[in-house]
Amino acid sequence: MASARSPSRGYDIIGDIHGCAHTLEHLLEQMGYRKINGIYQHRKRQAIFIGDIIDRGPRIREALHLVHDMVEHGSARIVMGNHEYNALGYCTRARPGSGKTFLREHNARHDRLIRETLEQFDHYPHEWNEFLEWFYDIPLFIEEEEFRAVHACWDERLIRQFLETQDSPCIDEDFLHASAAIESFAGQVMDTLLRGTDLPLPDGMSITGRDGYIRKFFRTKFWADDPRTYGDVVFQPDPLPEDVARRKLSEKERREILRYPRGERPVFVGHYWMEGEPAPLKPNVACLDYSAVKYGKLVAYRMDGEQELLPEKFVYVNVERPELSGSFQTEDSVAR
Template identity: 80%
Template sequence: MAVNRQAAHRGYDIIGDIHGCANTLIRLLEQMGYRKVNGVYQHHRRQAIFIGDIIDRGPRIREALHLVRDMVEHGSARIVMGNHEYNALGYCTRARPGSGKKWLREHNARHNRLIRETLDQFDDHPHEWNEFLEWFYTIPLFIEEEGFRVVHACWDGDLIEKFKRVQGGACIDEDFLHASAAIESFAGQVMDTLLRGTDLRLPEGTSITGRDGYVREFFRTKFWADDPETYADVVFQPDPLPPEVARKILTDQERKQLISYPLSAPPVFVGHYWMEGEPAPLKGNVACIDYSAVKYGRLVAYRFDGEAVLSPDKFVWVDVSRPEQFGYPNMEDSVER
């Protein structure tokens, strides 16, 4: 198996969506040989990479943020932004005069519900929360090394190259955040694609009610599908398509909307997608490491050592199906389904 020399000198442990499951994260880090040194988790020869979505839903969001930020600031970890960190910035940022809105991200029932646990847990620590919001601006949207790539939901090479030219790096600023509130804008497309993934519109008159109760007229799609022919070949989401929709042949226009990620490209790691079952690569150079930890699934990491072809043997995880079995009586026990 080919090994990239630059990546091989230091191993990387890419860790999936945490969503406030701080105790589970500690168990996973310790399982992988990370130990606290001067209050910060470190490994003597490896570096953790967090896939984003540290906040929302879980019972120990504040603790998780402190743990992750301390590791990043001390060099024992890196991180990319998740859609929940981006959502928090929009939710907590006032819209500019003349926009017709009070906040960049509307304070409606659904958005209030998604961020409620985070705001509740910081209710007695408002200065800390403001500091974390500022820190979110320092989190890159992607990591691109010679031998691997990391992004929260979707690697769109063309969008990323244009973003680097526009922004001069991998981070957003407040102007870009404001611009991204218009989904049809370049900024809106960057944030929507990289942090939420790609989608296709369902046939006219068709909708899907997900397990979260949200009614969708679009479905998430793979950015790595090879020569797809039907909707079933590109769908990538927890909620299945109706059988008659899954069999539908992709039109030429729909094919043009899909993104291709060739096998010749470096391995890329994503989170975001609420996977289930036994962790394994999606294809030889694509791995999703979000296995629904906060829904009592698994908190997963991939231990990357420079290999060009990803292996199921490199996944490690902590099960969170029965929190009390881990010796933490209240661990991850207040998540919203």
């Protein structure tokens, strides 16, 4: 995987794309990227994709080609999203004796999540197999002197242990197979870094999300400074029932909740389906997933080494009609 690094180079960190290739082209052009020999490039900046290029959207194949070509050329880098990881598991046969056919079960929910991707590659099976191989070259995280990037959660302890075992920020096929057991070290790495942290709902309670999926846990912030209640740490599109949100965290729960201190370098994530006006979650944490494929916003942050993130450096494209139509509204406070 090619990468380019220059002390004077700025970075444009881009949230979850989910097959919205036209929207991505519009955002790149808004930020001053131009196609040269068919590849989007910027003479002074590098794009960093936060993962989840595939699934759900109308132009998944086009989005993958665009991102892949930028990464191979060095005009972009990328971290793995949970959807790329899920695709590897879905398309990889389990080893004999495991009791499974595929690493990721082919059930109704998993079939639905990857359906658009497989349909759009139906006539291009060799391309899809090549992209699956490329997914192994995508690192789980990027760490620069000025910032960090990971799809869902920066867990310093897990990341350091992972680097000791893998000697690389990428996974291999053995690690993929090991991660199918969620209780294993590999399973915890992939679940935490690509899906985030969570807490169980109290007293056997469950909630039904907007997607119809029944959950017995809720996703939590990994950066809360001094949380006291469940409401202080919940971080997901579906709200907690009011009485649960007011429930006090136990001392054990408070000890176990991951903390990302204010003194650490800025970290960028995607994954969480944010809404509203893009802004930092705290001075050194930003989420860049604003539900583009659900006609929200495709968001980027223009990073130039600042250690306190600035609201005016978020750039985004509003997607108010189907991506298919190419109708967009943009906000670009810091176009270069």
